Amino acid sequence: MTGPALRDWRSVRDEVLRRIRAREWAPGELIPNEADLAVEFGCARTTVNRALRAVAERGLLDRRRKAGSRVAVLPAATAKLAIPVIRKEVEALGRTYAHRLMERCEAAPPETVARAMRVPAGAGLLRVRALHLADGGPYAFEDRWINTIAVPGAADQSFDRVSSNEWLLENAPYTHGEIAFSASKASAGEAGLIGCARGAALFVLDRLTWDGAASVTKVRIAFAPGHRLRTVL
Amino acid sequence: MTGPALRDWRSVRDEVLRRIRAREWAPGELIPNEADLAVEFGCARTTVNRALRAVAERGLLDRRRKAGSRVAVLPAATAKLAIPVIRKEVEALGRTYAHRLMERCEAAPPETVARAMRVPAGAGLLRVRALHLADGGPYAFEDRWINTIAVPGAADQSFDRVSSNEWLLENAPYTHGEIAFSASKASAGEAGLIGCARGAALFVLDRLTWDGAASVTKVRIAFAPGHRLRTVL
DNA sequence: CGCCGCATTATGTGCATACATAAAGCCACG
């Protein structure tokens, strides 16, 4: 059963994946340690380590020092989502992108927004509302609050040529953030802008980004009905 | 500017991230090559390589042989989604999980399903419909088709004790699959089962998994209103 | 002047080795 030596880490990774899928190593079971596998595969332990690390990143192995590596029992399917700039997303569909700025003003945010962004209740934030278009039709509606203290340049931007979505990604560095997806019924206002029936089910993305302790921007993007977020496993 | 030597790859990674965020290395710009960075940081090139690879995986660097590494211009925010078994998801919320099997029968799938799963139009598939409950209330409704040829054991499972969701993840290996998220209005049937108003906006997950060339299962899970899929950036 | 191919160069990977670190589990001691 000692086939040809598996000398590169991708081969080792693939062989490990095969054994897991084929149940040669059953869920919950401890697999041989790196040194033994290295001997079996005829390669260096470093190579086995690289391979096992890759498998563990996919969630199919649980690794712990001293305890060894065991096959994950209920591997949470992990999907790597790429959330591109909306312009890119539209263009990737072979459609023509455009955007229309609906509103741009300085305003005090509602209490929920102020709390989420951790800014004083009366603080003036920049509010931008804009429609993203694909082939001239509504694609998504964006409702955004920008912390102009964290993003100084934003106050000077009109956002009529470059969308705030895109401008911020290029110009507002962030250290971390959260994204949430949900479904929501279209309000009367949204229905009018997006061009759908009132009460239609909209796919909604909420994103809040931070630069250290300061919030950068909070945005809600409601996509036109039919929008799907796809990914491969 | 030669601070204390950055000897481990995490430090190097963090320093690289800092420089990108601080615009010391501007978007689109070519960064120094690995060898030079290794000299600057006082570590081996291998270590720099490991660090840059990690940054590239986050999407903040584009690396190409010979061309070098350049800072990504529009880094598509990449989020790693973990889609756990529903029972785990509910329990992670500190709620009590239960599930109720609504239907389990062998049937010929509608044409759209047959085509998506690439099975003959008249083929008999196992259909399972079940409700997932949290603290006794509806959490999600699952409508599933199982290819019993690809998953032999499934025909003998009643799915009344262990949900098909969980049983399949443990027992049906797959090589790849697709997931799509969308929003959909609750049909009359769904509304009744989930206990929401008809026409409510539901967050829907569609998953189709494959084992090589054979489809394993196709499932649509509609979550109760208010459900959010969260992830960090 | 244009195009092709090869030299150059930056990243990608494998290996042997050494040491770091976490933690399981045993043993001695109370």
Added chain:
DNA sequence: CGTGGCTTTATGTATGCACATAATGCGGCG
């Protein structure tokens, strides 16, 4: 009999080196 601490072990990582691979871009040739 319980427990704290030490030993052992498996993974984690740093390093120097060598060679693989891709692709750029220059130089030579038609």
